[in-house]
Amino acid sequence: MRQIWTIAIREFRAFFDSLIAYILIMVFLGLSGFFTWLFGADVFLTGQASMQPFFAIAYWTMFFFIPALTMKMLAEENNTGTMELLLTKDISDMQVILGKFLSVMFLVMVALVFSLPYYFTIAWLGPVDHGAVLCGYLGILLMSASYAGIGLFTSSITKNQIVAFLLALLIGVFFLIIFGALASNMPGALGKIFSYLDVSSHYQSIARGVIDSRDILYFVSIAALGIFLAQTVLAKRNITK
Amino acid sequence: MDISVENLTKTYGPQNAVDNVSFKVNTGEILGFLGPNGAGKTTTMKIITCYMAPSQGTVKVGEYSISENADEIKRRIGYLPEHNPLYLDMPVIEYLDFVARLQSVPKGDIAQRIKKMVQLCGLDLEKHKLIGELSKGYRQRVGLAQALIHDPEILILDEPTTGLDPNQIVEIRNLIKEIGSEKTVILSTHILPEVEATCDRMMIINKGKIVADGAPSTLRKQAQGSEVLKVTIEDGVPENIYNKLQELHTTKSVDIDAKRSNHFIVASNAEVSSKRSIFQLCVQNNWVITEMIAVEKSMEDVFRNLTLN
Numbered sequence: 001m002r003q004i005w006t007i008a009i010r011e012f013r014a015f016f017d018s019l020i021a022y023i024l025i026m027v028f029l030g031l032s033g034f035f036t037w038l039f040g041a042d043v044f045l046t047g048q049a050s051m052q053p054f055f056a057i058a059y060w061t062m063f064f065f066i067p068a069l070t071m072k073m074l075a076e077e078n079n080t081g082t083m084e085l086l087l088t089k090d091i092s093d094m095q096v097i098l099g100k101f102l103s104v105m106f107l108v109m110v111a112l113v114f115s116l117p118y119y120f121t122i123a124w125l126g127p128v129d130h131g132a133v134l135c136g137y138l139g140i141l142l143m144s145a146s147y148a149g150i151g152l153f154t155s156s157i158t159k160n161q162i163v164a165f166l167l168a169l170l171i172g173v174f175f176l177i178i179f180g181a182l183a184s185n186m187p188g189a190l191g192k193i194f195s196y197l198d199v200s201s202h203y204q205s206i207a208r209g210v211i212d213s214r215d216i217l218y219f220v221s222i223a224a225l226g227i228f229l230a231q232t233v234l235a236k237r238n239i240t241k
Numbered sequence: 242m243d244i245s246v247e248n249l250t251k252t253y254g255p256q257n258a259v260d261n262v263s264f265k266v267n268t269g270e271i272l273g274f275l276g277p278n279g280a281g282k283t284t285t286m287k288i289i290t291c292y293m294a295p296s297q298g299t300v301k302v303g304e305y306s307i308s309e310n311a312d313e314i315k316r317r318i319g320y321l322p323e324h325n326p327l328y329l330d331m332p333v334i335e336y337l338d339f340v341a342r343l344q345s346v347p348k349g350d351i352a353q354r355i356k357k358m359v360q361l362c363g364l365d366l367e368k369h370k371l372i373g374e375l376s377k378g379y380r381q382r383v384g385l386a387q388a389l390i391h392d393p394e395i396l397i398l399d400e401p402t403t404g405l406d407p408n409q410i411v412e413i414r415n416l417i418k419e420i421g422s423e424k425t426v427i428l429s430t431h432i433l434p435e436v437e438a439t440c441d442r443m444m445i446i447n448k449g450k451i452v453a454d455g456a457p458s459t460l461r462k463q464a465q466g467s468e469v470l471k472v473t474i475e476d477g478v479p480e481n482i483y484n485k486l487q488e489l490h491t492t493k494s495v496d497i498d499a500k501r502s503n504h505f506i507v508a509s510n511a512e513v514s515s516k517r518s519i520f521q522l523c524v525q526n527n528w529v530i531t532e533m534i535a536v537e538k539s540m541e542d543v544f545r546n547l548t549l550n
Contacts, residue, residue, distance in 0.1 A: 006342045010331075017330055081326030085387075088290040089343040090316045238294035 003091045007099025011073065012106050024065055025111050031061050036118055049126025054118055055136040055207045059200075062108075062144050063176060067168035069107060070151025071161040073100045074230065079159040083234075093234045097152060097227055104148045105141070112137060132209035139206035142219035143199065147172060149226025156230040175199045175222070242317060242394045242425055243267055244289065248298035251284050258284045260449035261298070268394075271421040273440035273457075274429035277548050281449040282429040283323050286397050289427070290320045302395065316345065319388035323399040325381055329373030333364060333383055336372060337390055344391035358386040362416070378409040385413070389420065396420065398428040402435060414439050433540035447548040461538055467493065468509045472519060473532035475503050485522055491515040506536070 015021035035057040037043055042053050074097075077083035086096055122128050147168070154167035176199050183194035195201065202215040244266040251259040259281040266272050274282045288295050289302070291311040299306055305313045328336055334355060341351045359368050362382040367375055372383060381401065388396060401417065402410045410432075417426065418439055430436060436443045437457040445453040445460075453460055474482050479502045486495045486505060491513045498504035509515040516533065523530050 003343060006339065010339050013335075014328075014330060080329075081322060081324055082328060084287070084292055084322050085320070085326050086343075088292050088315060088318070088320045088322075089340070090312055090345055091343055092312075237292070 003095045004099040004102060007091070007096055008102040008106065011100050011103035015069070015103070015107055020069070021107055021110075024068060024107075025114060028061050028065055028111050029114055032057050032115060032118070043122060043125075049122050049128045051119060051122060051128070051133045051136055052207065054115065055139065058140050059143070059203055062140065062147060063172050064169070065111075066104065066108075066144055066147035067151045067154070067165050067172065069104050070100075070148055070155050070168065071165040072155070073104075073152060074155040074234075075158050075161045075164045078156075087234075093231050094227075097156075097230050097234070101145075101148055101152060101223075101227060104151075105145065108141065108144045112140065129209065132207075135209045135211060136207045138211070139203050142206065142216065143203055146175075146199075146219045146222035146226070149223035149230075151226070153226040153229045153233070156233040242303040243301075244395065244425060244427070245301040246285070246289070246298075247301070249285065249288060249295050249300065250297040251281075251288060251293075252296045257449045259288070259295070262446070262449070262451055263298075264444060264451065264454065266425055266427060268425050269421075269423065270442060271417070271426040271428065271440045273436035273443040274427055274446065275431070275433070275436060275443060275544065276429075276446035280446045280548070282446055283399055285446070286320075286399050286427065286429065290318055290397055291315050316391070317393050318395045318397055319391065319393035321384045321388045321396075321398045321401055325384040327372050327380060327383060330371065332371055333368045333375075334359075336383065337386060340387040341390050346391050354390055354392070358390050361389070362386040363412070377404045378406065381405060381409070381413065385416065394424055396424055396426045396428075398426065400429055400431070402430065402432065410435070433544060437540065445544065445547050452547045453543070457540065460543055461540065467511050468514050469536040470507045470509070470515060470519070471504065471532065471534045471536055472507060472530060473501070473504050474523060475529045475531055477503075477526060477528040479503060482528065485526070486519070489515060489518045489522060491518045504532075 032054055035042065036051075036054045040053070041056070043050075046053070074083070077086065087093065119128075119133055123130075150171050151164070151168040154171065155161075155164040158164050158167075175197065179194045180198035180200055183191050183198055185191075186194060196214075196218070202218045205212060206215050246262060246264050249259050249262045250257060262281070262285060274285070276282050287293050288307065289300050291307050291314055294308070299308055301307075302314045302317065305317075307314060328339075331339070337355045337358060338351060341354055346354055359365055362385055364379065364382055364386060367379050372380060375383065381404070385398075385401065388398070396417075398417070402413050405413060414435065417428065420426075421439075428439070440457065442455065443453070443457050443460060444451055479497065482503070483495060483497055483505065486492060486507060491509050492507050492515050493510045494508045496506040496508075498506065507515055507519065519533070520530065522528075
């Protein structure tokens, strides 16, 4: 457990040392602020004391944000050879992956903390459903965890960060758009499967304040699958071809 | 801690990178690992350090085996991989702290260990710099420092002096010798004199198999075979000298050096020396020996003989 923490802290620090953290947080907050207050279905247009506009834009920004964070995590280690250095220390493959996963979640939390002023402002402007807001943040965290799992997997299979980033986006697009499109075009059982695989329904239900175990299971499963697959890829070095 | 490599094999597709290799390294020994590129040195080291599993065979470190107690083994090994991979974006001290934590150095001891490593490896002036800002020699020292920080009983160093300037090489070698006195060390290198300077024992690997194993002086003697002398004899007729030299019962063959007419290369029969017989010959004929040098087979020759086939 301590090892996971050591890795997580190092990665977290590296985000800030490399300015990645600052840039992404600024972009995230910039876009969030713009679409929550100034443009589209913003708070002033809808006239509702709700954080929904914020959660709606976060749905899209996280899709880009997370792969940008995870792209270097394993790909760079593969590329520079530090993976060998890391894995010959007293640490397991899984601990390395979990440590990196945790660092991404920490950074997401930091970004979300900076959005709290939106919440306080809206609460001051009108009667806000606090439970729904809490759920909305939970939804973002769960969705981020899923994207992080996918991102770590794509980072593990390549030495090239751009490839890792694009593959994560590609896989993300399936969950974000393609499964939804397939679901609406297919009747019966197949349609239902695709409908379950589509992110939007799960995210929206949590964002509205409904915590359903099926939705939580959905996000957690994807995250776990990504992490497990990343570990499998790392274990390939032991196989005799 | 002893290291015992038993019937180690690692196969990549049709090739055996490591082919049924077995050897033992005793506590306190410094073993030099030599071989052409692609011979299997790095693969063997990666298996011993538990980075990857072998296709067959096993390695035992002390009483621990790589298949069952990998974590125990990893704790006791300090490893400097080929190309010395480092996190270039981290400051030296922060990096050493990170490694110390990973290697389970007790929290209270970390600061002290870092200080000691910085001192030992001569990093005092560079310790606040980012690793990416350091020159190759200093990066190599950081690599060594991270391998030593948890005071491991075993050191595995893959080409530790590559790319260093002659001064740095001497320093690193002395460092390794100093540290190696209480630890078990395996180091791989292409630099043959380095093996003689630093190692108690040397092993040559070629195409995944061990082709030589012994103390550098022993190996050189084995490869040497018979004695070879370079002599310059003056005050005589070269053909005459040549014939007389060949007639000596201790000599096996004589060559004339084409560039210098009085210079001969005399190979003796096995187990005998021609030094005295040549001297006697010259005395008898009133020739003057102006030069007599024993040709020692260089380590390069030993290496080439064993690896070019």
